[in-house]
Amino acid sequence: MLSKADNEFLTQSDAGTPMGALLRRFWMPALLSAELPERDGPPKKIKVLGEDLLAFRDTNGKVGIVEPHCPHRGANLFHGRNEDCGLRCVYHGWKFDVDGNCVDLPTAPPESTYRDTIKLLAYPAREWADLIWVYMGPKDNVPELPQIELGLVPAANRYVTKKWQDCNWVQSLEGGIDTSHFSFLHKVIATGADELRAAMSKAALADQSTPDDRIRWVQNDPRPRFQVLGHDVGLVIGGGRKTDGPELYWRIAQFLMPNIAYTPAALPGEIYYGQCWVPVDDESCWIYSYCWQPERPLSNAERTKFDGGFNVHSEVDADYMPLRNRRNGYLIDRATQKHSTFTGITGVSEQDAAIQDSQGPIQDRTKEHLGPTDIGIVEFRKLIVGAARALARGEEPKAPRLPKRYAVRSGGCITSPDKDLAAVMTERFGHPQGYIGDKYGLGPTTMDSDNPRA
Numbered sequence: 266m267l268s269k270a271d272n273e274f275l276t277q278s279d280a281g282t283p284m285g286a287l288l289r290r291f292w293m294p295a296l297l298s299a300e301l302p303e304r305d306g307p308p309k310k311i312k313v314l315g316e317d318l319l320a321f322r323d324t325n326g327k328v329g330i331v332e333p334h335c336p337h338r339g340a341n342l343f344h345g346r347n348e349d350c351g352l353r354c355v356y357h358g359w360k361f362d363v364d365g366n367c368v369d370l371p372t373a374p375p376e377s378t379y380r381d382t383i384k385l386l387a388y389p390a391r392e393w394a395d396l397i398w399v400y401m402g403p404k405d406n407v408p409e410l411p412q413i414e415l416g417l418v419p420a421a422n423r424y425v426t427k428k429w430q431d432c433n434w435v436q437s438l439e440g441g442i443d444t445s446h447f448s449f450l451h452k453v454i455a456t457g458a459d460e461l462r463a464a465m466s467k468a469a470l471a472d473q474s475t476p477d478d479r480i481r482w483v484q485n486d487p488r489p490r491f492q493v494l495g496h497d498v499g500l501v502i503g504g505g506r507k508t509d510g511p512e513l514y515w516r517i518a519q520f521l522m523p524n525i526a527y528t529p530a531a532l533p534g535e536i537y538y539g540q541c542w543v544p545v546d547d548e549s550c551w552i553y554s555y556c557w558q559p560e561r562p563l564s565n566a567e568r569t570k571f572d573g574g575f576n577v578h579s580e581v582d583a584d585y586m587p588l589r590n591r592r593n594g595y596l597i598d599r600a601t602q603k604h605s606t607f608t609g610i611t612g613v614s615e616q617d618a619a620i621q622d623s624q625g626p627i628q629d630r631t632k633e634h635l636g637p638t639d640i641g642i643v644e645f646r647k648l649i650v651g652a653a654r655a656l657a658r659g660e661e662p663k664a665p666r667l668p669k670r671y672a673v674r675s676g677g678c679i680t681s682p683d684k685d686l687a688a689v690m691t692e693r694f695g696h697p698q699g700y701i702g703d704k705y706g707l708g709p710t711t712m713d714s715d716n717p718r719a
């Protein structure tokens with residue numbers, strides 16, 4: 266439970282708020298590379314952290330992310346002409362490059378130096394891992410991009426998409442790191458063996474080695490044994506459940522500052538999934554969802570495994586709006602809910618979206634009652650609120666300065682019950698916090714820190 270003031274502190278990300286200041290210390294996905302497919306193509310309106318912006322790809326393929334209003338008299342550059350390495354305002358012809366420099370000011374005499382005094386606000390933008398990233402913090406302090414594994418694997422080994430979410434980014438992220446809800450929200454309740462098999466195959470789990478067992482263990486044990494480990498750039502959140510034998514089935518998620526989470530299911534050789542929540546404003550966000558396979562290219566089927574799939578992708582329209590959404594009640598089917606799935610909503614991602622939206626545009630955390638399975642959420646709040654409070658005191662967060670330490674994995678592990686989370690992580694990934702950067706030439710690291718919660 267949080268006070269009203271603390272809930273506002275946690276969830277508000279506009280410019281001028283403490284959490285907004287913290288988020289602006291990190292690179293954020295601003296859009297998919299695929300959303301700006303052509304050089305000199307149409308500019309695209311975007312909104313990030315409450316700021317309306319414009320993204321465009323210039324003649325050389327470089328991407329600019331700029332304030333949309335022309336510094337002359339405020340016309341919106343969305344109507345502009347994207348031509349010859351710049352965006353030209355169609356009102357009086359002023360033209361700006363991707364860095365916001367005014368490169369042509371045809372209404373001033375040729376000898377005038379007025380143009381040199383004109384600047385359009387432009388944020389640093391980079392393209393990596395099929396995403397266009399923006400940095401909206403102090404320009405004298407631009408960090409390197411976080412080296413998430415998605416960007417380290419060959420392009421053929423990854424798939425990146427996004428979906429709209431009708432609620433505050435924090436409660437949606439909290440749903441992502443809350444691995445205990447899997448025992449309920451995503452439950453298959455078909456009773457007969459044939460029905461169960463059919464429901465599971467619909468859940469597209471046929472590619473996993475023992476999916477039936479794992480699903481059953483998750484569904485049969487609603488009180489996983491939770492442990493959380495801090496590291497330099499986030500948290501490892503593990504929940505161990507009973508199996509048929511003496512072993513525990515661990516599902517282990519990663520939270521990476523300030524807005525990335527990895528799902529907990531992948532066993533060795535399977536596909537890894539991650540999500541990144543980027544606030545549009547305080548009551549909506551984009552969820553960038555992605556998957557990657559370190560060892561081989563993804564098949565087309567794996568890239569587009571939407572319907573009922575046990576993965577993080579939603580079925581979306583051409584604007585990345587989920588087809589099953591708040592406006593159509595997520596197409597809930599009460600007969601399906603009665604007889605075969607816990608929610609009656611098709612799609613794991615849609616089940617998550619429905620329930621996260623239902624908490625309200627911004628969850629009122631003054632009324633919540635947390636319990637032992639919410640430990641990951643408690644640690645996440647402590648970490649991010651602590652970092653925002655420290656920044657407000659003048660202490661810069663250190664995670665943006667440690668980009669290599671974002672090279673981590675999370676996933677599942679079936680192992681003996683006497684191991685703690687660090688030992689399970691070491692068994693599964695060869696490192697207590699899941700660091701795999703050494704496989705990509707990023708060097709070894711201990712991930713230790715004088716303040717493991719920083």
Ligand code: FES
Pocket residue numbers: 335336337338339340354355356357358359
């Ligand atoms: S308003 Fe843009 S050039 Fe005049």
Ligand SMILES: [Fe+2]
Pocket residue numbers: 440446447450451613617
């Ligand atoms: Fe979920």
